[in-house]
Amino acid sequence: MPTQSPPETKARALGINHVALEVDDVNAALDFYSQIVEFSLRGRHESMAFIDLGDQFIALMEKRTQSPDKHRHFGLVVDDKNTVKKTLEALNVKLLPGEFLDFIDPWGNRVQIVQYSDIQFTKAPHVLRGMGLKQLDKSDEAVQALADKGMAPEKNLGQ
Incomplete structure (x- = not known):
């Protein structure tokens, strides 16, 4: 069977609409993240919740099956990274070593906190x-x- 060549033009990647995080308990995850950052709940559906981030969102989904993330992560953009660091420390959330503000949430998702003013967002x-x-x-x-x-x-x- 002959193989087909890809088209010469490609769609342009423009951004990320959402990130889905698997957790064991959506209510516990909402409680955890609400202690760290201020957010609005976009909605809920069955075993999912959607944290609103303006025109983007984070989807929290129950039934995490994989082991904790070591390198795979997502960057959560905030307006004040230092406040998040102080909050994480006050909550006794272990910060990961390195030049970035990374932590592993209780369900094994690696999160990197990113300061809005420092990136081209x-x-x-x-x-x-x-x-x-x-x-x-x-x-x-x-x-x-x-x-x-x-x-x-x-x-x-x-x-």
Whole structure:
């Protein structure tokens, strides 16, 4: 059977919509993370909960099966990394050695706390230009969701 060549053009990766974390108990996970950071609950469905992060979210899902993460991790962006560090220390959460603020949650998920001001997180027009994109439209539903939170763009990003 002949193999097919991939198309010459590829879709452009633009970001991450959500991260799913497996936990043993969603209520316990919500309690744990609510002690560390302020967040809103986007919703719940069966054995899942969704922590709202603006136009992104974290999905907490019951039934973790793998061993604790050693290197695999996700970066959680916060407005004040030092406050999170103090909170983790006050909660006796063991911080991992290294140059970053990493810890393992009670279910084995490795989390890296990242300071918003230190990273290129927003997709502002100058960032879009740096990515080689002239325009990044949002669907009407996404614009409305942002508007509901007071974050509606004045016009499509990048224009």
